[in-house]
Amino acid sequence: MTSTSDASDTMEQTLQIQLSQSVLQQGFNGKAVEELQNLLFAWGIYTGPIDGEFGYQTEQSVKNFQRRVFLKEDGIVAERTWRALYTGAPVDMPQLSKGCNGELVKKVQRILKTTCDYIGRVDGDFGDLTESALTSFQRRCELSITGVVEENTWCALSKVLQY
Template identity: 45%
Template sequence: MALTSCSDINKPELREGSRGESVRELQELLRKNGQEISVDGIFGAGTKYVVGVFQCIMFLPRNGEVDNNTWCALFRKAPADMEVLRKGDKSELVRKVQQRLYDDDRYRSTIDGDFGPVTETAVKGLQKDKGLVVDGIIGEKTWNELSNLQYPSCL
């Protein structure tokens, strides 16, 4: 599927109890995204768990239900339609970034959702290590690199 925008996706919302070809496609996409899952077309507790892990990796709300944003991240194999974050921002999403940087031994401070100088330094370190523009701003390329970091807090 050639994906130009998340709004191009026309997939059904799926949740525990769903069955059929769309569930099978979901499970195959989860596999292609590195998740261990059986492809049986049945959205059971195991699929719900794996969807939740994937959502966490992609910085999406972890609810185990597949909406347009989850489909988009599955097709892109990367976070999709994420807001740009920078020093001064305060949010739950900043807290998730801090946790991921902490999990990867790049951030050693309070996980408080406040994008301060320590968070900015950790982001700049990631950007430098990955060959990105070192500006401390989390845009699309930095989101992609963040999603590839260790994620023990998602398991």
């Protein structure tokens, strides 16, 4: 049985490993690329060979993963992408609530449209309709029903298949 302190020691070691990872992009090769491919495979994003070669298929898988966790889809694996790969979840996301607007709100609205929770226009304005759709999504996912997009809700939204 693992004690709480053992679990936090492991998390701290993992974080240190994450922070020491190299920036990777197409054309790179080696053990770090193998680790990247293994992580992408573990999250069900990569189906190619684990060969340590950062080619087109690896780059497309990185972009797909970045889309899933709301990162810039540039195919470059830098610190934030590494952290998301290790956790399998979005990192450093802002809280969104009624009154917010912008591209992230549009992404949330698009995802809520695919889950049939949101029926409005994707306009980037977090209003009553978006809040209602979000609470419906939170209820179905057994999250705290707050109408606010916070860490747990970002994580649940990242699990919805995005096109």
